[in-house]
Amino acid sequence: MKTRARGAAIVMAMAVVAMAALAATALMLSQSTWARRVELGIDHGQGRRVLEAGLDWSRALLYDDLRVSQVDHAGEPWAMQMPPVPVEGGRLLGRIEDQQARFNLNNLVQDGKVDPDQLACLQRLLVLLDLPESLAASLGDWLDADGQAQGGAEDAFYLAQSSPTLAANRPLIDLAELARVRGFDPAVRERLRPFVTALPGTTAINVNTASAEVIAARVPGLGLEAARGLIAARGQAVFLDRTGFVSRLPEGVRLAPELISVNSRYFLVTLSVELDGAQARGTALLVRDNAGWPGVVWRKVP
Ligand SMILES: [Ca+2]
Numbered sequence: 001m002k003t004r005a006r007g008a009a010i011v012m013a014m015a016v017v018a019m020a021a022l023a024a025t026a027l028m029l030s031q032s033t034w035a036r037r038v039e040l041g042i043d044h045g046q047g048r049r050v051l052e053a054g055l056d057w058s059r060a061l062l063y064d065d066l067r068v069s070q071v072d073h074a075g076e077p078w079a080m081q082m083p084p085v086p087v088e089g090g091r092l093l094g095r096i097e098d099q100q101a102r103f104n105l106n107n108l109v110q111d112g113k114v115d116p117d118q119l120a121c122l123q124r125l126l127v128l129l130d131l132p133e134s135l136a137a138s139l140g141d142w143l144d145a146d147g148q149a150q151g152g153a154e155d156a157f158y159l160a161q162s163s164p165t166l167a168a169n170r171p172l173i174d175l176a177e178l179a180r181v182r183g184f185d186p187a188v189r190e191r192l193r194p195f196v197t198a199l200p201g202t203t204a205i206n207v208n209t210a211s212a213e214v215i216a217a218r219v220p221g222l223g224l225e226a227a228r229g230l231i232a233a234r235g236q237a238v239f240l241d242r243t244g245f246v247s248r249l250p251e252g253v254r255l256a257p258e259l260i261s262v263n264s265r266y267f268l269v270t271l272s273v274e275l276d277g278a279q280a281r282g283t284a285l286l287v288r289d290n291a292g293w294p295g296v297v298w299r300k301v302p
């Protein structure tokens with residue numbers, strides 16, 4: 001108990017430090033002369049420090065949210081556009097997006113094999129977005145552990161391309177990898193981007209934040225109009241648990257409750273710092289586990 005209490009105190013202290021870090025960085029920036037920055041654009045180190053402070057601030061927001069709520073929805077503070085934080089000569093902007101509002105493309109493969117239910121879910125999403133259903137099988141083969149094409153493409157296809165490569169046969173780390181998969185041309189990726197993500201392992205879809213398209217894809221037989229109805233309903237009162245959502249489904253429509261959730265673990269933070277017209281951007285994928293300080297899965301900072 002003593003250790004746990006001390007752990008909680010440390011985490012609390014870290015949250016305070018994160019808030020203070022942002023304020024301190026803003027102060028530090030306002031006190032510097034910026035002689036070099038004017039010539040070179042944003043000073044690499046300074047821009048990076050502002051982004052890091054913004055990232056810690058985002059983590060503090062998500063940590064705080066977990067202490068006060070068991071559900072995650074668009075009306076919570078983390079989901080609001082962060083007010084621009086002024087720094088001398090510019091500002092820091094940021095936003096946090098729930099990644100479980102989207103279909104996790106890595107759900108497609110479980111233990112190295114394509115999961116038929118998740119494959120069907122992605123196929124429904126593709127159809128709803130007016131994209132070829134066959135893209136799901138392409139991705140399935142790209143991700144699954146074996147080298148046998150099952151409706152998609154494996155090494156033989158990828159080796160025959162002008163830039164020969166092999167099928168990855170492992171989960172996606174970044175959505176950008178989709179560019180290498182058969183059929184995922186720029187127009188396809190642009191259309192898909194708001195609806196999909198690439199998270200470690202298998203994740204449930206948060207029905208409190210997911211779009212109508214993603215909900216309609218997740219629930220067989222629901223359809224887009226009924227999904228829009230559910231979204232209107234959650235605008236009045238968010239879904240407090242899985243059964244609360246399942247009980248609102250039309251008669252005859254069934255769903256395994258474990259495929260959905262009313263809260264989320266994965267969040268994408270996008271930050272940009274603007275200083276005298278120059279801009280630096282940073283993104284990070286955060287994971288939030290039971291009552292702990294959110295961890296960084298990956299980050300991209302200049
Ligand atoms: Ca919450």
Ligand SMILES: [Ca+2]
Pocket residue numbers: 140141142143144145146147148154167169
């Ligand atoms: Ca494969």
